[in-house]
Amino acid sequence: MTDEDKIRGALQSVEDPLLGDDIESLGLVTEIDIDDEAETIDVTLGLGAPYSPSETSIAGRVRDVLDEYGYDVELTASVDRGVDPEETVLPNVKNIIAVASGKGGVGKSTVAANLAVGLGDLGARVGLFDADVYGPNVPQMMGSDDQPQATEEEEIVPPVVHDVEIMSMEYLLDESAPAIWRGPMVHKVLTQLWEDVQWGRGGNLDYMVVDLPPGTGDTQLTMLQSIPVSGAVIVTTPQSVALDDAERGMEMFAEHETPVLGIAENMATFACPDCGGRHDIFGSGGGEEFAEETDMPFLGSIPLDPAVRTADQPIVLEDDETADAVQAFVEKAVDMQGVVHRRRESSS
Numbered sequence: 001m002t003d004e005d006k007i008r009g010a011l012q013s014v015e016d017p018l019l020g021d022d023i024e025s026l027g028l029v030t031e032i033d034i035d036d037e038a039e040t041i042d043v044t045l046g047l048g049a050p051y052s053p054s055e056t057s058i059a060g061r062v063r064d065v066l067d068e069y070g071y072d073v074e075l076t077a078s079v080d081r082g083v084d085p086e087e088t089v090l091p092n093v094k095n096i097i098a099v100a101s102g103k104g105g106v107g108k109s110t111v112a113a114n115l116a117v118g119l120g121d122l123g124a125r126v127g128l129f130d131a132d133v134y135g136p137n138v139p140q141m142m143g144s145d146d147q148p149q150a151t152e153e154e155e156i157v158p159p160v161v162h163d164v165e166i167m168s169m170e171y172l173l174d175e176s177a178p179a180i181w182r183g184p185m186v187h188k189v190l191t192q193l194w195e196d197v198q199w200g201r202g203g204n205l206d207y208m209v210v211d212l213p214p215g216t217g218d219t220q221l222t223m224l225q226s227i228p229v230s231g232a233v234i235v236t237t238p239q240s241v242a243l244d245d246a247e248r249g250m251e252m253f254a255e256h257e258t259p260v261l262g263i264a265e266n267m268a269t270f271a272c273p274d275c276g277g278r279h280d281i282f283g284s285g286g287g288e289e290f291a292e293e294t295d296m297p298f299l300g301s302i303p304l305d306p307a308v309r310t311a312d313q314p315i316v317l318e319d320d321e322t323a324d325a326v327q328a329f330v331e332k333a334v335d336m337q338g339v340v341h342r343r344r345e346s347s348s
């Protein structure tokens, strides 16, 4: 015989590694269902970022603790995402992570593509949406010429590259359309892309990574208004100009009440392919200082490495120091998405 109080007591030994308290005290053990006859314990946890290192570790610890009861343990993760499934355009997508930058050319698309592939590598089901109307380049970055297919029911099936489902404005935009026409097209094209695409191969997606157009104009706002973004990553480079732009990006998300997961610094240290050395051309620590000043998590620094552009696949899949830096960024970003969900759950 066992009872709920005993289990709740035992779960007080499971710490949330990022929130600094145990999961029971944080209110993250939302439901416990014990069946003594069938010898099963079903536990619902307030976790929202599948495959994030912290949530994987919490679930593992919960299993360890419950193991001693000798019952079959079933864990379910469920959080209030603050969106009504009836009303959202993407009911089958658990998290939408937008990747933004204050200005162009800082490596936003590169970071978005690697974030998507890195999340897939952790085990998640991932989609990558290239919403950069002004320079859609995600298919090329992912090394894919595949085009979307259509089903008999006239649904669009996205190509799958490195286990990530991708959709891009590139598939729909008339390349000869002047850039000035593209902004107004966004809303229409976006709505169609969300609604008519068969994401998740008919099931769910754990993450949709959205590569936003650079800057903080109307197009970006339209995008934020039409999809429930669960977290934003801001990409910057170490130069102070880029940092000013990043600040504007943060203001845009704040105005829209979109949680910012943190700041990623790209092209910081130069990884020299000839001498194998690492050089801080623009100085070091700029992104981290900026994150500190603005009270944002620092998600990591990605070196300026020619291999990022020349490798046959997104760099995160390679086996070198730059790939490790990118993977560390992916893990930190998804951990922060988990923090956003667990904080909300804990305070509700």
Ligand SMILES: Nc1ncnc2c1ncn2[C@@H]1O[C@H](COP(=O)(O)OP(=O)(O)OP(=O)(O)O)[C@@H](O)[C@H]1O
Pocket: 101, 103, 104, 105, 106, 107, 108, 109, 110, 111, 132, 135, 137, 213, 214, 266, 267, 302, 303, 304, 305, 306, 307, 308, 309
């Ligand atoms: N860490 C890096 N090391 C080396 N090259 C990089 C790195 N990050 C990005 N690049 C290269 O820089 C160029 C610009 O990157 P990317 O297209 O990702 O930028 P962006 O911010 O999305 O630009 P835009 O949105 O203006 O099109 C690409 O050729 C890309 O391969």
